[in-house]
Amino acid sequence: MKKIKTLINEPTKTLRLYTKEEKLIAIRKRIENVEKSAPTPFFDMYMRPHNYLRISLTEKCNFRCLYCMPAEGIPLKPSEKMLKNEEIFRLVKLFAKNGVDKVRLTGGEPTIRKDLVDIVDEISKTDGIKQVGLTTNGLILHRLLPNLVNAGLTKINISIDSLNREKFAKMTRRDGFEKVWRSITMAQDYFPKVKLNVVVLRNQNDNEILDFIKLTETQNLDIRFIEFMPFGGNEFKNSNFVGYNEMLSKIIEKYGNAIEKLDDSKNDTTKAYKIRGSVGQFGxxxxxxxHFCNTCNRLRITADGNLKVCLHGNSEVSLRDRIRNGDSDEDLESVIQSAVNRKKAKHAEFRNGQFTKPPKSSNDFNRRVTTQFQYLHNKSTHSNSIRLIHTSHLNLDNNSKLTHVNANGEACQVDVSHKPQTIRTAKACGTIYLTPEISRSISENTVKKGDVLTVAKIAGILGAKQVPNIIPLCHPIQLDLVDLKFDHDLENHKITVISTAKCNGNTGVEMEALMACTMSLLTIYDMCKAICPKMTIGEIKLIHKSGGKSTYQAD
Structure with missing residues (x-):
């Protein structure tokens, strides 16, 4: 046996020294060693392994936090569209088989689930799962905590945004401070460290940063200050945003050289610090x-069973539908790996500090999609509720006349030589309604002709450049920008295109924007018609123009 063990580790060039039988035994041993080794995780195209799975158990929540959702709540999906427990457990086992060793349960508010203890118990028993965490608002956690710990809960994050009862009630739109604090106190008896999540908003709770820091002096808490993220329905304003540097400056002003920077592990989302001599820490x-995208190891499953590879992205893949359609584990693994392969290097749709607007709001923490946001160091204000208006009243007597017809009623091209050269912008939008099969194929990038949205974008840009060759009386324009954004609504099986055209010239670019939108929609149709021709294109319209005599903004 000693000889065989030696053989297993021998370089290939020495194998000729052993008999055929010894070689076969060594090969079998090597295979056994490989099978016993740790599973291989899902890697993306940037060689990031994913060993952390976040699962939303519900869309429901018993708070209405200012930064999270509208006061009236959100429409909830029917229960039959939610993942069943057996589907959750199957997915956990599948992900564990592929290298996931950490699971975090979120919501909505996961403690609303009456079967939460049973869910934790089953997940904690799954081979390969080493940690089971919970993110909660803490309102009813104290009732469940002993049983959750006995079931295998190993990590706890509790959200609390104010240490003042009245302010807490204002921010959560609920009166529950005492119950949440009771849960925090109890959690410290069960866990070596309790993490508190604090979303910081200017003129709301930013004056409590030092109060939270003071807690760490005597309590083993990890206070995590979270930058306010905008998404549909959460009343985001740039004036409410407080950045990391500003928060840290307040703490430095108070504690100075007593602040110690802690080492962050590879996959940490938090920049960690502590006050010298304190029991706890903050970050x-x-x-x-x-952003901390370079070491992202997280995948997310929404309450209705969609896989999201990036919190800030629109792309989702329905694992629920795959399971209910009878897909094998191997089929599911292939779908998951394909989705992971499409994960971007950093925040999906993050370009130059901007995020695209989400198609909808959601109370599912695994389905957060940020709205358009420009990080401006708080020098300007921005509201996500913009009133769309006409900025000039048109003179109907003059503008009702056709400009492409001369005094004799003959078609002619308009003379624009006298018009001033200005920066002119136009935006158009349109929608294509898909079948469920086509919608899923586009989302999963399984259309045989290729990446549908990428090709559609290129087609839209090319189309805009061809306007003077297609529309008889249009002027050739030196375009400075043609851009297209795609909003894929998986639930309603439709894609909305928003096109933008811009130039520095003496005539507008409305036709270029409309052409870009139209060509991209036609390209989507062309690439998917082999799956099913039952698609409808519609609602193509101009939604904005500026830079000329008049400015237009659609209602």
Whole structure:
């Protein structure tokens, strides 16, 4: 046996020294060693392994936090569209088989689930799962905590945004401070460290940063200050945003050289610090000002069973539908790996500090999609509720006349030589309604002709450049920009295109924007018609123009 063990580790060039039988035994041993080794995780195209799975158990929540959702709540999906427990457990086992060893349960508010203890118990028993965490608002956690710990809960994050009862009630739109604090106190008896999540908003709770820091002096708490992230329905304003540097400056002003920077592990989302001599620590989650995408190891499953590879992205893949359609584990693994392969290097749709607007709001923490946001160091204000208006009243007597017809009623091209050269912008939008099969194929990038949205974008840009060759009386224009954004609504099986055209010239670019939108929609149809021709294109319209005599903004 000693000889065989030696053989297993021998370089290939020495194998000729052993008999055929010894070689076969060694090969079998090597295979056994490989099978016993740790599973291989899902890697993306940037060689990031994914060993952390976040699962939303519900869309429901018993709070209405200012930064999270509208006061009236959100429409909830029917229960039959939610993942069943057996589907959750199957997915956990599948992900564990592929290298996931950490699971975190989120919501909505996961403690609303009456079967939460049973869910934790089953997940904690799964081979390969080493940690089971919970993110909660803490309102009813104290009732469940002993049983959750006995079931296998190993990590706890509790959200609390104010230490003042009245302010807490204002921020959560609920009166529950005492119950939440009771849960925090109890949690410290069960866990070596309790993490508190604090979303910081200017003129709301930013004056409590030092109060939270003071807690760490005597309590083993990890206070995590979170930058406010904008998404549909959460009343985001740039004036409310408080960045990491500003928060840290307040703490430095108070504690100075007593602040110690702690080592962050490879996959930490928090920049960790502590006050010298304190029991606890604090940190900052800087999703907006300083992303941590390079070491992202997280995948998310929404309450209705969609896989999201990036919190800030629109792309989702329905694992629920795959399971209910009878897909094998191997089929599911292939779908998951394909989705992971499409994960971007950093925040999906993050370009130059901006995020695209989400198609909808959601109370599912695994389905957060940020709205358009420009990080401006708080020098300007921005509201996500913009009133769309006409900025000039048109003179109907003059503008009702056709400009492409001369005094004799003959078609002619308009003379624009006398018009001033200005920066002119136009935006158009349109929608294509898909079948469920086509919608899923586009989302999963399984259309045989290729990446549908990428090709559609290129087609839209090319189309805009061809306007004077297609529309008889249009002027050739030196375009400075043609851009297209795609909003894929998986639930309603439709894609909305928003096109933008811009130039520095003496005539408008409305036709270029409309052509770009139209060509991209036609390209989507062309690439998918082999799956099913039952698609409808519609609602193509101009939604904005500026830079000329008049400015237009659609209602």
């Amino acid at each position: 900052f989650i800087t999703s907006m000002s300083n």
